[in-house]
Amino acid sequence: MLQVSQLNAWYGASHALQDISLEVTRGEIVCLIGRNGAGKTTTLKSIMGLMGRARGSVIFKGEELLRQPAHVRFALGLAYVPEERRIVQGLSVRENLRLGLVASKHKKREAELIDEIAVIFPRLAERMDQEAVTMSGGEQQMLAIARAMIAKPDLIMLDEPSEGIMPVLVDEMFELFRSMKAQGTTVLLVEQNVELALGIADRAYVLDQGAVVHQASAQALLADDEIKERYCSV
Amino acid sequence: MAGLSFDLIALQLFAGLALGAIYVLFAIGLSLIFGMLTVVNFAHGAFYMVGAYVGLYLISIGGNFWICLVAVPIVIGLFGLAVERVLIRPLYGRGIDYPLLLTFGLSYVMVECVRIAFGKTGYPFDTPEVLQGAVDIGVGYFPLYRLFVIGATAVVLLALWLFLEKTSYGLIIRAGARDPQIVRVLGVDVSRVWLIVFGIGTAIAGFAGLLAAPLQGVIPEMGGTILAEAFVVTVVGGMGSIGGAVLAGLLVGVVVSMTSLFAPEMAKVSIFALMAIVLIVRPQGFFGRAGLMS
Known part of the structure; x- marks a missing residue:
C-alpha cells in the first residue's frame, strides 16, 4: 500500500532523513521506533507532504506522492494525526x-x-x-x-498518540487501533511506549539519526533486548 | 456648552453609528484578510475607492444605485480575486513585509489609474431619491440615507456571520485562520480558501466605498484616509478578529462623531488617542490573540 524509498528530507540545512526506505502492506500495523530526534515524526510529515524539502520516492496505492501537496494526499486516502493533536x-x-x-x-x-x-x-x-x-x-x-x-482513510499515520495521556485511556486507544486494523484500516504508528506499540504491531522499523537501522517483526523485536536497549532507551 | 440637549447628543450618536458602519465594513475585510492570509492589505483603501468609482461609472451609463449595490461588490470582488491569484500568491511564505509592500505599491497604481480615467478632482455622488430626506427617530430627524447605511451594514454582517458559522466553507475559514496546516492535512486546498477570503474582503471594501460615496462624494484619495482610520479600528478591535472589528468600528465612529460635537478640532486626533488608551490597557486589542504578528 505504501512504499517509501530513499526518502531524504531537510530542515533548513540540516539533513533530517537519510535514505529512509520502508513499506506498509494493506491491513498491517507498522510501528516506527527510536529515540527522540531519530526522524520518526519527520518521516510521517514527509509522507503527508508537510516538509518543505524532500527527495526520494513515496508511492501510495501505486501513485507517486512526493510532488503532490498534502490535500491531494488526503484525497488519495492518507490521514495523519500529528503529535500536537x-x-x-x-x-x-x-x-x-x-x-x-x-x-x-x-x-x-x-x-x-x-x-x-x-x-x-x-x-x-x-x-x-x-x-x-x-x-x-x-x-x-x-x-x-x-x-x-x-x-x-485507507492508511492512518499516528504520531505519539499515547503521549501525556493517562494509562486507562491509552489502553482504550490501543484497543481501538486493534479494531481499526480488524476493519481493514492500515496503521503507521510512531510511539515512544515501545512495549505497548510492539504489542499491537505486526512489524517495526527502528530509526536512529535519520536512518533506518533495523527492521523486524514486532514479536522478534519484543524479544530483542539488545536492539531495544541500544536504540530506544532514553 | 449651551444648546447641547439630550436629543442633539442622541442624534450625534446615531451619526456616529452610521460613520462607524463604514469603518466596520472596511475593517472586517482588512481583518479577515489579515487573520487568514497574514497579509496586511495596504490596497484595501484603493479597492474601497474603486468601488465608489465603479458605482459612479455605472450610474453615468444609466444604472441606478440598487444595481450598483449588487454589481459593485461583484466587480471589486472579481478584481480582488485576480490580484490575489496573480500578484499576492507568489509572495506567500516570504514573510509579512512582501505582500505589504506589494499592496502598498498597488494602491498607488490604482489611485493613479483612477486619476487618469476620471480626473484628479472629485465628483459629487447623488443620494438615491427614495433615500433622500430625513425621518423622525424619536429624538429628532435623522437623514434617511444614514439609517440605510446602518441597515445595509447590518445585513452584510448578518450574511457574513451566517456564512462563517453555518456553512462548511465558513468552518474551513474559521479553522484555517487558527491552524492552516491541520486544514491542509484534512484535505483542504488552503490556497483556494485564501483566494476566496481575499475576494470576499475586497468585495466588502468595494461595497463600503459605494455606501460612503453619497455621504462624502468620490475622490481618488478617499481610500487613504479611511485606511489609516481602519488600521486603528483593527488594532483596537484586535488584529484578525471580526467581532473586534465590528465593536471597534462602531466605537471609533461614535468617538469621532462625539468629539466633533464637543471639540471639532480634536475629532481626527481622538481616534489615535482612543487607540493609545486601548493599547496601554490591552495591547492585543479587544479580541486580539497575543503573538499573532510574531
Missing part, C-alpha cells in the same frame, strides 16, 4: 469532526458519519457541542484520531 481552538467537538469531512468524498453523509463515530468514541458523544480545547489531553487525542478516521 492540532485540535482547532474556538471550534466545538462536532465542528472539529465536521472539519475532518469538509474535503472528503463522504461529505454528504456528514450526519450519519458523525453518529457512527460517536458510537466508537462515547466520550466525544457526550461533549459534542463543548468547545474542544476545554477537554482533557486524552479526550483531545481521541478527537484528533476520530477527526482523522471519520473520512475513512
Whole structure:
C-alpha cells in the first residue's frame, strides 16, 4: 500500500532523513521506533507532504506522492494525526469532526458519519457541542484520531498518540487501533511506549539519526533486548 | 456648552453609528484578510475607492444605485480575486513585509489609474431619491440615507456571520485562520480558501466605498484616509478578529462623531488617542490573540 524509498528530507540545512526506505502492506500495523530526534515524526510529515524539502520516492496505492501537496494526499486516502493533536481552538467537538469531512468524498453523509463515530468514541458523544480545547489531553487525542478516521482513510499515520495521556485511556486507544486494523484500516504508528506499540504491531522499523537501522517483526523485536536497549532507551 | 440637549447628543450618536458602519465594513475585510492570509492589505483603501468609482461609472451609463449595490461588490470582488491569484500568491511564505509592500505599491497604481480615467478632482455622488430626506427617530430627524447605511451594514454582517458559522466553507475559514496546516492535512486546498477570503474582503471594501460615496462624494484619495482610520479600528478591535472589528468600528465612529460635537478640532486626533488608551490597557486589542504578528 505504501512504499517509501530513499526518502531524504531537510530542515533548513540540516539533513533530517537519510535514505529512509520502508513499506506498509494493506491491513498491517507498522510501528516506527527510536529515540527522540531519530526522524520518526519527520518521516510521517514527509509522507503527508508537510516538509518543505524532500527527495526520494513515496508511492501510495501505486501513485507517486512526493510532488503532490498534502490535500491531494488526503484525497488519495492518507490521514495523519500529528503529535500536537492540532485540535482547532474556538471550534466545538462536532465542528472539529465536521472539519475532518469538509474535503472528503463522504461529505454528504456528514450526519450519519458523525453518529457512527460517536458510537466508537462515547466520550466525544457526550461533549459534542463543548468547545474542544476545554477537554482533557486524552479526550483531545481521541478527537484528533476520530477527526482523522471519520473520512475513512485507507492508511492512518499516528504520531505519539499515547503521549501525556493517562494509562486507562491509552489502553482504550490501543484497543481501538486493534479494531481499526480488524476493519481493514492500515496503521503507521510512531510511539515512544515501545512495549505497548510492539504489542499491537505486526512489524517495526527502528530509526536512529535519520536512518533506518533495523527492521523486524514486532514479536522478534519484543524479544530483542539488545536492539531495544541500544536504540530506544532514553 | 449651551444648546447641547439630550436629543442633539442622541442624534450625534446615531451619526456616529452610521460613520462607524463604514469603518466596520472596511475593517472586517482588512481583518479577515489579515487573520487568514497574514497579509496586511495596504490596497484595501484603493479597492474601497474603486468601488465608489465603479458605482459612479455605472450610474453615468444609466444604472441606478440598487444595481450598483449588487454589481459593485461583484466587480471589486472579481478584481480582488485576480490580484490575489496573480500578484499576492507568489509572495506567500516570504514573510509579512512582501505582500505589504506589494499592496502598498498597488494602491498607488490604482489611485493613479483612477486619476487618469476620471480626473484628479472629485465628483459629487447623488443620494438615491427614495433615500433622500430625513425621518423622525424619536429624538429628532435623522437623514434617511444614514439609517440605510446602518441597515445595509447590518445585513452584510448578518450574511457574513451566517456564512462563517453555518456553512462548511465558513468552518474551513474559521479553522484555517487558527491552524492552516491541520486544514491542509484534512484535505483542504488552503490556497483556494485564501483566494476566496481575499475576494470576499475586497468585495466588502468595494461595497463600503459605494455606501460612503453619497455621504462624502468620490475622490481618488478617499481610500487613504479611511485606511489609516481602519488600521486603528483593527488594532483596537484586535488584529484578525471580526467581532473586534465590528465593536471597534462602531466605537471609533461614535468617538469621532462625539468629539466633533464637543471639540471639532480634536475629532481626527481622538481616534489615535482612543487607540493609545486601548493599547496601554490591552495591547492585543479587544479580541486580539497575543503573538499573532510574531
